[in-house]
Amino acid sequence: MNTISQxxxxxxxxELDLVEARLLxxxxxxxxxxxxxxxxxxxxxGKRLRPVLLMxxxxxxxxWTENAIPAAAGVELLHTASLIHDDxxxxxxxxxxxxxLNTELSTGxxxxxxxxxxxxxxxxxxxxxxxxxxxxxxxxxxEICRGQIRETLEAHDLDQSxxxxxxxxxxxxxxxxxxxxxxGAVLGGGTDEEVEELRxxxxxxxxxxxxxxxxxxxxxxxxxxxxxxxxxxxxxxxxVPVMIFAEQYNGRRETRETIEGILAGxxxxxxxxxxxxxxxxxxxxxxxxxxxxxxxxxAARTRLQAVKDPLIRDLxxxxxxxxxxxxT
Amino acid sequence: MNTISQxxxxxxxxELDLVEARLLxxxxxxxxxxxxxxxxxxxxxGKRLRPVLLMxxxxxxxxWTENAIPAAAGVELLHTASLIHDDxxxxxxxxxxxxxLNTELSTGxxxxxxxxxxxxxxxxxxxxxxxxxxxxxxxxxxEICRGQIRETLEAHDLDQSxxxxxxxxxxxxxxxxxxxxxxGAVLGGGTDEEVEELRxxxxxxxxxxxxxxxxxxxxxxxxxxxxxxxxxxxxxxxxVPVMIFAEQYNGRRETRETIEGILAGxxxxxxxxxxxxxxxxxxxxxxxxxxxxxxxxxAARTRLQAVKDPLIRDLxxxxxxxxxxxxT
Numbered sequence: 001m002n003t004i005s006q007x008x009x010x011x012x013x014x015e016l017d018l019v020e021a022r023l024l025x026x027x028x029x030x031x032x033x034x035x036x037x038x039x040x041x042x043x044x045x046g047k048r049l050r051p052v053l054l055m056x057x058x059x060x061x062x063x064w065t066e067n068a069i070p071a072a073a074g075v076e077l078l079h080t081a082s083l084i085h086d087d088x089x090x091x092x093x094x095x096x097x098x099x100x101l102n103t104e105l106s107t108g109x110x111x112x113x114x115x116x117x118x119x120x121x122x123x124x125x126x127x128x129x130x131x132x133x134x135x136x137x138x139x140x141x142x143e144i145c146r147g148q149i150r151e152t153l154e155a156h157d158l159d160q161s162x163x164x165x166x167x168x169x170x171x172x173x174x175x176x177x178x179x180x181x182x183x184g185a186v187l188g189g190g191t192d193e194e195v196e197e198l199r200x201x202x203x204x205x206x207x208x209x210x211x212x213x214x215x216x217x218x219x220x221x222x223x224x225x226x227x228x229x230x231x232x233x234x235x236x237x238x239x240v241p242v243m244i245f246a247e248q249y250n251g252r253r254e255t256r257e258t259i260e261g262i263l264a265g266x267x268x269x270x271x272x273x274x275x276x277x278x279x280x281x282x283x284x285x286x287x288x289x290x291x292x293x294x295x296x297x298x299a300a301r302t303r304l305q306a307v308k309d310p311l312i313r314d315l316x317x318x319x320x321x322x323x324x325x326x327x328t
Numbered sequence: 329m330n331t332i333s334q335x336x337x338x339x340x341x342x343e344l345d346l347v348e349a350r351l352l353x354x355x356x357x358x359x360x361x362x363x364x365x366x367x368x369x370x371x372x373x374g375k376r377l378r379p380v381l382l383m384x385x386x387x388x389x390x391x392w393t394e395n396a397i398p399a400a401a402g403v404e405l406l407h408t409a410s411l412i413h414d415d416x417x418x419x420x421x422x423x424x425x426x427x428x429l430n431t432e433l434s435t436g437x438x439x440x441x442x443x444x445x446x447x448x449x450x451x452x453x454x455x456x457x458x459x460x461x462x463x464x465x466x467x468x469x470x471e472i473c474r475g476q477i478r479e480t481l482e483a484h485d486l487d488q489s490x491x492x493x494x495x496x497x498x499x500x501x502x503x504x505x506x507x508x509x510x511x512g513a514v515l516g517g518g519t520d521e522e523v524e525e526l527r528x529x530x531x532x533x534x535x536x537x538x539x540x541x542x543x544x545x546x547x548x549x550x551x552x553x554x555x556x557x558x559x560x561x562x563x564x565x566x567x568v569p570v571m572i573f574a575e576q577y578n579g580r581r582e583t584r585e586t587i588e589g590i591l592a593g594x595x596x597x598x599x600x601x602x603x604x605x606x607x608x609x610x611x612x613x614x615x616x617x618x619x620x621x622x623x624x625x626x627a628a629r630t631r632l633q634a635v636k637d638p639l640i641r642d643l644x645x646x647x648x649x650x651x652x653x654x655x656t
Contacts, residue, residue, distance in 0.1 A: 089436030108417030119470035129459035138454045142447035
């Protein structure tokens, strides 16, 4: 293979296999039933974009260290723990089309299993014995929590500012991508400036990722999402396509009132939700939101200039593509 | 003051004030309502035994460091976060006689606020930039979660072994005292052996603390506990006094069946619970459980030989007394 475009997952396969092994290890617990469920969740999906990002960043400055493996497993497990608590808060029965823990365990047990995975992720992040990595890890966890608290307390308002939305999705999604890239760059021996550039790359990629997620929630159906379209609306969460629709495309007072009713949980009829989703689809709001995602993607791309090695830069660009060219 | 018996809280006051300031700082969050509630919880009580233990351990080997302050605040906040999740799991409305977050916020918000405090505690524990402290912190969190998972999954069985009970209360309570003492001793420059002895001191103290807690839950009433006696039974949690009662004092088949009914949640009538509690009180089981606590206290005391300075040793002994001579 002499071409510059090797597939990032092929290149990273040896390290990713080690990460998988660490994840399986961390999901072990004394109770066979719980252990089986944890293993299913931990190994059950996702493209491992966060570990890949961390490990690429650790490679970017020619000081690759095996310590990137536990750190990469740590960020993935932090992501998983956070999904478990989210699903518990949303009372979600499905994730990626599979039953969540909520369908099999009490809320209390689900909270504790999430906490246990937080603990395991902290153990993994502490393994490189790098104080700076540990601080980034802890700050990232705090940022994720702030994002989730924002989502619970102030996501329902259709008239929220774009800044409110941005700070929410930064915490909810972008903070962990930013933290993963930063931890990797620190472990890989990047200069302060290089670390900062890769942190920004991760942050912009994460913002793009979440905007795409918000678009997919409206654009796709049950077949690809594993749940009906418009789930965010029903959870009371205002996303950027909905904001754009309300600002620019929605001349009719009734539609706005219907959206507010769905957000408030007063309207739960799926056929009404379907109608609103269809109006949003046909309005052009999804395309406009796509442009917002593109702006973040472009901003991410400029940060890649910090990476001198063209092969690594290409691999980063592939991760960026994967984050935004998705159907689920 | 030249006598050896200065009050430990007088001696530690300057450091404890700094810990309080760090706790208040860590409970700040953008949302005034949530921030007010957090401040009330964080500053709302407890004797700060865990921070005191950590800071005493950091003094025990003549290498006191200011880094013990954030670490001490970190263990207290970890304790608080864990209480918040516990209360959410138990759906408790009162703690120390005060309303819990459950009465004012949704379960989802309570989960997130607990997570946020976990994050803040990790940030504080990372501040000394000591990799060993960070590993102890993360392992302690995992142990606490394992203890809580055990409590949820296997606390209900009246015929459980003493080992099952011990490993459960180790995780639930003793692990954090052990971790606090260990972190302090590491920061204070103890040798490996000294660190190990203080870790054991913390563990034995923690075991005694929890056995006393389990006794108080049966011995005291609403005035001192802030909730009716027998709360553990109603939560389905078998404790050592109940185990002793069932093993040694309970000749009557009906009483055993009543206890099992309460543990299973099939009997909820408070007057029936009160009768069982009264039988346990009059049986001698509480006194026997008191002897179990004493064994742990004695075991803790022997570990104190690792501390050469008689003043510090006396202060440790005071903390041990405070952990076991309690009414609440």
